Amino acid sequence: MAALVELRSVVKHFPVSRSLGEITRGQHPVVRALEGVSFDIGAGDAIAIVGESGCGKTTLGRLMLKLVEPTGGSIAFAGSALGGLAGQALRDFRRQAQLVFQNPFDALNPRFTIYRAVAEPLLNAGIDKAEHMDRVASAFRRVHLPDLDRYLDKYPHQLSGGQLQRVVLARALVLAPRFLVADEPVSMLDVSVRAGILALMREVRDDMGLSAVYISHDLALVKYLCERTLVMYLGRIVEDGPTGEIVRRPRHPYTQALVAAVPVPDADQSRSPLPIKGNVPDARDPPSGCAFRDRCPHAFARCAEETPSLRPLADGHRVACHLDFVPH
Amino acid sequence: MAERAEPVSTAPAGWQLLPVLRRMVAMPLRDPFAFTGLLIYILFVLVALFADQLAPLDPMEILFTKAGKLAANLGPGADFPLGTTNLGRDIYAQLVHGTRSALAVGLSAAVIVATVGTVVGLVAGYFGGTTDAVLMRIADMALSLPFLPFVIVLTGFLGASTSNIVMAVALLLWPNSARVIRSQVLTLRERAYVEAARVTGASSWRILFVHIAPNILPLSFVYAAIAIGWAIITEASVNFLGFGDSTSVSWGMMLQDAFSSQALSRGQYAWFVPPGVCIILVVVAGFFISRGYEEVFMPRLRGR
Amino acid sequence: MILDVDNLKIQYRTRAGAVHAVDGASFVVPEGRIVGLVGESGCGKTTAVRAIMGVLAENGYRAGGRLVFKGQEIDEAATRKLRWRDIAYVPQSAMSSLDPVYTVGAQIVEVLTKRGGSTRAAAARRAAELFELVGLSERRLADYPHQFSGGMRQRAAIAMALALEPSLLLADEPVTALDVIVQRQILDTLRALQQRLGLSIVLVTHDISVVAYLCDEVVVMYAGQVVESGPVREVLARPRHPYTMGLRNAFPDLMSDAMALVPIHGSPPDLAAPPPGCRFAPRCPFAEAACRTEFALPSGKDHFSACRRDAEADQLRTAALDPVTWQRSLSYAAS
Numbered sequence: 001m002a003a004l005v006e007l008r009s010v011v012k013h014f015p016v017s018r019s020l021g022e023i024t025r026g027q028h029p030v031v032r033a034l035e036g037v038s039f040d041i042g043a044g045d046a047i048a049i050v051g052e053s054g055c056g057k058t059t060l061g062r063l064m065l066k067l068v069e070p071t072g073g074s075i076a077f078a079g080s081a082l083g084g085l086a087g088q089a090l091r092d093f094r095r096q097a098q099l100v101f102q103n104p105f106d107a108l109n110p111r112f113t114i115y116r117a118v119a120e121p122l123l124n125a126g127i128d129k130a131e132h133m134d135r136v137a138s139a140f141r142r143v144h145l146p147d148l149d150r151y152l153d154k155y156p157h158q159l160s161g162g163q164l165q166r167v168v169l170a171r172a173l174v175l176a177p178r179f180l181v182a183d184e185p186v187s188m189l190d191v192s193v194r195a196g197i198l199a200l201m202r203e204v205r206d207d208m209g210l211s212a213v214y215i216s217h218d219l220a221l222v223k224y225l226c227e228r229t230l231v232m233y234l235g236r237i238v239e240d241g242p243t244g245e246i247v248r249r250p251r252h253p254y255t256q257a258l259v260a261a262v263p264v265p266d267a268d269q270s271r272s273p274l275p276i277k278g279n280v281p282d283a284r285d286p287p288s289g290c291a292f293r294d295r296c297p298h299a300f301a302r303c304a305e306e307t308p309s310l311r312p313l314a315d316g317h318r319v320a321c322h323l324d325f326v327p328h
Numbered sequence: 329m330a331e332r333a334e335p336v337s338t339a340p341a342g343w344q345l346l347p348v349l350r351r352m353v354a355m356p357l358r359d360p361f362a363f364t365g366l367l368i369y370i371l372f373v374l375v376a377l378f379a380d381q382l383a384p385l386d387p388m389e390i391l392f393t394k395a396g397k398l399a400a401n402l403g404p405g406a407d408f409p410l411g412t413t414n415l416g417r418d419i420y421a422q423l424v425h426g427t428r429s430a431l432a433v434g435l436s437a438a439v440i441v442a443t444v445g446t447v448v449g450l451v452a453g454y455f456g457g458t459t460d461a462v463l464m465r466i467a468d469m470a471l472s473l474p475f476l477p478f479v480i481v482l483t484g485f486l487g488a489s490t491s492n493i494v495m496a497v498a499l500l501l502w503p504n505s506a507r508v509i510r511s512q513v514l515t516l517r518e519r520a521y522v523e524a525a526r527v528t529g530a531s532s533w534r535i536l537f538v539h540i541a542p543n544i545l546p547l548s549f550v551y552a553a554i555a556i557g558w559a560i561i562t563e564a565s566v567n568f569l570g571f572g573d574s575t576s577v578s579w580g581m582m583l584q585d586a587f588s589s590q591a592l593s594r595g596q597y598a599w600f601v602p603p604g605v606c607i608i609l610v611v612v613a614g615f616f617i618s619r620g621y622e623e624v625f626m627p628r629l630r631g632r
Numbered sequence: 633m634i635l636d637v638d639n640l641k642i643q644y645r646t647r648a649g650a651v652h653a654v655d656g657a658s659f660v661v662p663e664g665r666i667v668g669l670v671g672e673s674g675c676g677k678t679t680a681v682r683a684i685m686g687v688l689a690e691n692g693y694r695a696g697g698r699l700v701f702k703g704q705e706i707d708e709a710a711t712r713k714l715r716w717r718d719i720a721y722v723p724q725s726a727m728s729s730l731d732p733v734y735t736v737g738a739q740i741v742e743v744l745t746k747r748g749g750s751t752r753a754a755a756a757r758r759a760a761e762l763f764e765l766v767g768l769s770e771r772r773l774a775d776y777p778h779q780f781s782g783g784m785r786q787r788a789a790i791a792m793a794l795a796l797e798p799s800l801l802l803a804d805e806p807v808t809a810l811d812v813i814v815q816r817q818i819l820d821t822l823r824a825l826q827q828r829l830g831l832s833i834v835l836v837t838h839d840i841s842v843v844a845y846l847c848d849e850v851v852v853m854y855a856g857q858v859v860e861s862g863p864v865r866e867v868l869a870r871p872r873h874p875y876t877m878g879l880r881n882a883f884p885d886l887m888s889d890a891m892a893l894v895p896i897h898g899s900p901p902d903l904a905a906p907p908p909g910c911r912f913a914p915r916c917p918f919a920e921a922a923c924r925t926e927f928a929l930p931s932g933k934d935h936f937s938a939c940r941r942d943a944e945a946d947q948l949r950t951a952a953l954d955p956v957t958w959q960r961s962l963s964y965a966a967s
Contacts, residue, residue, distance in 0.1 A: 053782075067526060094528060095529065097527075098528070099523070108524075109525075117521075121528035124525075124534070125528075125529055160899050162899070171528070190673055191882055192882045192896040194884075194893070194895075198893055199892060217812065218884070220885065221884045223886060224893055257813060259886070261813045261815070263815075263816070263841035264841050264845075264887050264888075265840045265841050265844045266885075267864045267869070268865070271820075271845070279784075279814075
């Protein structure tokens with residue numbers, strides 16, 4: 001079965017303002033946000049994209065929703081390339097692919113009532129007004145906001161963060177999409193509220209059979225949501241595999257450092273030094289070959305000469321590294 | 329759960345009017361300066377509306393005393409509350425009828441400046457690119473022109489009528505509001521809920537009018553209030569300098585007449601002080617009101 | 633004890649009335665130890681720390697309680713200067729509180745010469761020392777803040793805070809906005825500082841994993857009060873207050889096998905009109921009728937808990953591990 005979303009060698013460069021020297025030398029520096037990303041998302045899959053700031057995960061999310069155009073490569077949704085979509089085909093795509101935002105306090109227009117905000121996608125899609133109420137009510141039921149009447153007339157500033165994020169989710173679901181991208185959906189919520197929203201997202205996904213992409217910097221969180229995780233570093237996927245494997249047996253040296261760095265609520269956790277050195281390089285001027293090599297404890301000659309591509313290991317597990325991995 | 333026959337919110341595809349209006353009405357009650365400003369405006373509006381009743385004499389009519397002589401340069405008295413000009417015209421009548429001219433000038437300039445500035449700011453800010461560049465260069469050119477001299481030159485070309493003065497003022501004032509509105513649009517464009525609207529399929533125009541414009545309109549209002557003051561002062565200045573329409577009844581013209589007939593050396597304070605005070609009052613009132621609404625619509629300035 | 637907070641009460645004057653941001657919080661900071669002050673937004677942890685430092689907002693004031701630093705009671709104004717020298721505060725947005733128009737080195741030197749009364753030469757040497765302490769290269773002293781990454785700016789902020797050799801460092805969410813690898817490096821730096829300088833640290837955070845990694849003692853706050861406090865190992869492994877038990881369940885744990893997080897339903901109370909009795913009762917699955925009217929004061933020896941049912945803590949803890957228990961709190965929650 002063809003995948004729902006297919007990315008092939010997606011590249012995204014952002015031009016930056018040039019210094020006088022660069023102008024006179026005819027240089028065009030760019031921020032290399034994404035450098036050749038390829039993967040598939042099947043119907044009903046839930047995958048996580050994790051990485052630190054600057055790795056390109058947010059840009060990738062926006063590209064998948066056609067909020068930004070790629071500099072190179074292609075993205076296809078249900079068989080149609082996103083680049084060529086226009087008119088009715090574009091409107092259809094917009095109905096099927098939705099976004100859940102990081103900041104629930106900013107994702108809703110402060111001057112709209114909650115009802116108006118959730119009904120807006122219906123307006124944009126040209127759905128008959130008579131149906132609006134039913135659809136909104138059904139979306140509210142899905143996100144477990146009981147007592148519809150309590151919320152419809154209210155404004156965003158009157159609701160708590162958790163309630164707002166549920167409303168944002170309701171708005172994303174009101175058109176019954178097939179594909180959901182959630183960009184750090186709980187990072188701005190209180191801890192005790194996060195668990196509830198995460199459980200809700202899982203439930204919604206299971207009930208509606210959605211394909212979902214969760215973008216997060218928090219590896220500990222995505223473990224609860226996704227069966228598959230992509231780890232990104234400086235615009236490339238460095239490891240792609242089942243979440244459990246990534247967490248328990250990370251192969252790529254960056255993933256290993258990432259996993260070791262995450263603290264856990266256990267006073268006896270390991271405090272040994274991380275197997276990584278230095279800082280994230282400038283995205284305008286990444287190292288040649290493997291972008292991670294100047295921080296990697298295992299780097300050798302080949303790493304500077306050749307950029308490693310994603311090699312399959314087993315069970316759909318791929319790693320982009322020149323090291324030999326003994327299959328388990 | 330109660331069943332509703334029709335959606336709760338029946339507001340048109342725009343923003344919720346009621347809370348905005350409520351705030352607009354409530355603000356003067358909290359801010360004493362704005363309240364004073366509003367009172368002054370209301371006072372002048374009433375004077376303008378009832379000018380004929382308040383000052384039955386024709387401001388341009390040359391009057392004669394009972395004795396048949398020209399009623400020129402008379403001091404304030406029972407017949408003429410503020411005295412008469414050197415040509416025998418009733419100063420009080422001129423003052424009262426001049427209110428109409430002042431308000432007309434102020435309001436029309438304000439409307440033009442607000443409209444043009446807002447539209448340009450919205451389009452330039454949202455669509456960016458060449459449109460933005462072109463519009464902003466035009467704005468820059470308008471900004472680099474010296475204000476009063478340009479107004480004088482333009483009225484010289486087109487004819488010294490009040491409407492030409494208004495047009496010249498508007499031509500020079502719109503860039504200010506356009507630039508500020510444009511930067512506000514640039515910020516709003518990046519907000520998550522605007523992105524949300526794009527994701528849910530809203531067209532650019534819809535986003536502009538439904539999401540962005542309502543958040544901009546308060547700014548337009550503030551700049552309109554500022555424009556009123558500028559327009560009135562400019563009109564008064566142009567008239568005072570003698571480049572205006574000498575047949576019009578306006579405070580500026582009164583000052584020009586007073587000056588050219590050397591009212592100061594004759595100590596005829598009742599002639600030039602009242603129009604001067606009126607101009608100051610209207611302009612200051614406009615300033616207070618715009619300052620008060622600035623605090624309402626840009627809450628960062630609000631005190632805790 | 634380097635710091636003793638005793639029944640601290642801080643309120644804010646607002647148009648809606650007085651908000652009881654901190655309402656009778658008590659905890660101690662042993663000398664040379666790292667204490668984690670943990671809780672969710674609105675629990676009062678930032679307010680408490682700002683009160684200790686004397687940098688409350690204009691409408692905030694101390695409504696009661698005592699602060700004792702190094703054996704001396706601190707009152708509002710008189711000892712403020714003393715506090716600034718001996719207690720250092722790294723606020724939440726420390727990274728963006730560096731002045732962009734001066735080099736970082738210049739800013740540290742200014743603190744040392746203006747507040748520390750040192751000569752410029754001595755200040756320059758000390759600035760280099762401070763950078764070395766926090767793991768930054770000396771050459772970076774000549775750089776401007778925008779040339780630093782987020783993690784480096786945080787280190788620079790910590791270096792500035794340590795300039796006058798304080799005995800106590802108050803750090804408000806120092807690693808929240810940072811990537812996890814950088815976060816780990818900063819936490820390691822803080823621990824190294826504790827060991828090298830004998831520095832006492834109060835770390836304010838919402839993240840119990842960070843507390844577990846770095847802190848020796850933990851103080852859990854909820855709705856302006858301290859609900860539990862004690863050695864980190866004890867409190868995390870054997871929590872005695874239902875809120876801490878709930879937090880434990882609601883927190884993601886990378887290494888655990890659990891497949892779901894258990895939320896605590898409901899939200900914290902409105903601090904302008906706090907409920908009588910235990911503030912957590914509306915969300916607590918173990919609440920009894922008396923919990924809503926009676927207040928429980930913290931009890932215990934080294935490990936304090938403010939729960940009426942403290943005697944049954946072990947049974948409650950076992951029940952808390954079962955997700956079904958927390959469904960019960962739904963019926964209490966006003967959401």
